[in-house]
Amino acid sequence: MNRISTKLTLCFFLVVLFLEVILMFYLHQNMMHTRVQEEFDRLMTNGKNHRDVLVENYSELTIHHIVMMEKNENRNVIITDKDGNIIDHSEHIKLLEDKLLIVNGQKIEMDEIIIDDWKNSPYIASAHPYEIDENTTGYVVMFQNTSVLQQMVKNMNLHFAIAGATSVIVLFIVYAILSKIITKPLIRMRDATEQISKGDFDVSLPQLSNDELGELSHSIQTLANDLNRMKSERNEFLASVAHELSTPLTYIIGYSKVAMRDELDKQEREKYLAIIAEESNRLKVLVKNLLDLAKMDENSFTVTKERFPIKPFLEKLYSLVVPSYELKNIRLTLECKNDFEVEADPTRLEQIILNLLDNALKYSKENGQVILQAFQNEHKTIIKVIDAGIGIAQEEANRIFEKLYRVEKSRSREFGGSGLGLAIVKELVDAHDGTIHVESELGKGSTFTISI
Numbered sequence: 001m002n003r004i005s006t007k008l009t010l011c012f013f014l015v016v017l018f019l020e021v022i023l024m025f026y027l028h029q030n031m032m033h034t035r036v037q038e039e040f041d042r043l044m045t046n047g048k049n050h051r052d053v054l055v056e057n058y059s060e061l062t063i064h065h066i067v068m069m070e071k072n073e074n075r076n077v078i079i080t081d082k083d084g085n086i087i088d089h090s091e092h093i094k095l096l097e098d099k100l101l102i103v104n105g106q107k108i109e110m111d112e113i114i115i116d117d118w119k120n121s122p123y124i125a126s127a128h129p130y131e132i133d134e135n136t137t138g139y140v141v142m143f144q145n146t147s148v149l150q151q152m153v154k155n156m157n158l159h160f161a162i163a164g165a166t167s168v169i170v171l172f173i174v175y176a177i178l179s180k181i182i183t184k185p186l187i188r189m190r191d192a193t194e195q196i197s198k199g200d201f202d203v204s205l206p207q208l209s210n211d212e213l214g215e216l217s218h219s220i221q222t223l224a225n226d227l228n229r230m231k232s233e234r235n236e237f238l239a240s241v242a243h244e245l246s247t248p249l250t251y252i253i254g255y256s257k258v259a260m261r262d263e264l265d266k267q268e269r270e271k272y273l274a275i276i277a278e279e280s281n282r283l284k285v286l287v288k289n290l291l292d293l294a295k296m297d298e299n300s301f302t303v304t305k306e307r308f309p310i311k312p313f314l315e316k317l318y319s320l321v322v323p324s325y326e327l328k329n330i331r332l333t334l335e336c337k338n339d340f341e342v343e344a345d346p347t348r349l350e351q352i353i354l355n356l357l358d359n360a361l362k363y364s365k366e367n368g369q370v371i372l373q374a375f376q377n378e379h380k381t382i383i384k385v386i387d388a389g390i391g392i393a394q395e396e397a398n399r400i401f402e403k404l405y406r407v408e409k410s411r412s413r414e415f416g417g418s419g420l421g422l423a424i425v426k427e428l429v430d431a432h433d434g435t436i437h438v439e440s441e442l443g444k445g446s447t448f449t450i451s452i
């Protein structure tokens, strides 16, 4: 069931219904009161006019004229003397006689309404005293039939009921449609998230307007796309890992079978065992690097920063790697003019620089040159590893920090790389809140710059 739309519809509907009932009641009462008041005013005005005419020109003829004027269905007039005896009256007097008692015996000094219960009484009435001389006094009493008023109220009630019922039905339909329109995208998003939670990330939500619903839909779509990308990246990564592990294992299995042959002499067997040892070592490094990366991904490794002088630190690294550089006849130069303090985790920084120096050595031609440079720039420490090696094409440069990415798989294998070094470097630099970037030209060399 579409529960949220039902709730919304009911909520809106009840609030508006409540307001509408109050407003209609107020309007109804006001209109009714105004109409009734108009009738009373008219009665009073007519009575007063008749009385004024009578006072001005008291005669039987005038009385007769007044009575003649009020000979109609709804209004009647009675003219009495001071004791309430009827001098003259218009038609329907039979109905009115007992009402005269109200005037009888009462001393009414001013014009006033004497019967105002228009809801229950068949008439409303007003009395207008006149005085010609001491003996000639009396009342002009006006009567108005209330059936007109009652009919008017009945009609008004009917119209209000029709208007009320129509607006209630229209409101209900409008709210039902509106809430459906509002909740439709919500339902689509709920379905999309359910689909995501079941592991199916191929979700496509429509572009909505720029409101909160639109933002929510956009966020869900982005989440689904990210999950989809991560899923395919993970699959790709697992396939690469499996491939990376299987290659040395194939060598190990193959060569161990060969090494087991009886006819081999000692020298040959040692050669094969050396290959097995080398491949096992490669496996060990690969697994260690993978574990390192897994830890970094989980954020379960910590960077413990401390301040230490950079120059002796780099000199130590320099002397550590320089023998392997000499083996390949590559000149490694350390450029660090001023000694200054750097704030970093020394073990991790060592790992970073050794990785870069290892790459510079691996991807440099013999008799080449590599520079390890360090300086300070606006409170940041800049460390550069500059080589004049094989270089990296522009389109590859952005990808070399990805896990297991190697520019040229077969060529890298010949260099012994697995494509994890720079991914580890990047994670470590990120953990220091630093940056790393590469400038490189194919065939001319590369410069890796770290800023921490």
Ligand SMILES: Nc1ncnc2c1ncn2[C@@H]1O[C@H](COP(=O)(O)OP(=O)(O)OP(=O)(O)O)[C@@H](O)[C@H]1O
Binding pocket: 289, 359, 360, 362, 363, 387, 389, 390, 391, 392, 400, 405, 406, 407, 408, 412, 416, 417, 418, 419, 420, 421, 422, 423, 446
């Ligand atoms: N200084 C460099 N000159 C030219 N190419 C480089 C250089 N450094 C890295 N690369 C390219 O980037 C790829 C990724 O480097 P990375 O250090 O991540 O992996 P690797 O050196 O192949 O293996 P690993 O470091 O895991 O032993 C390398 O395979 C290589 O193709």
Ligand SMILES: [Mg+2]
Binding pocket: 355, 358, 359, 417, 420, 421, 422
């Ligand atoms: Mg490397």
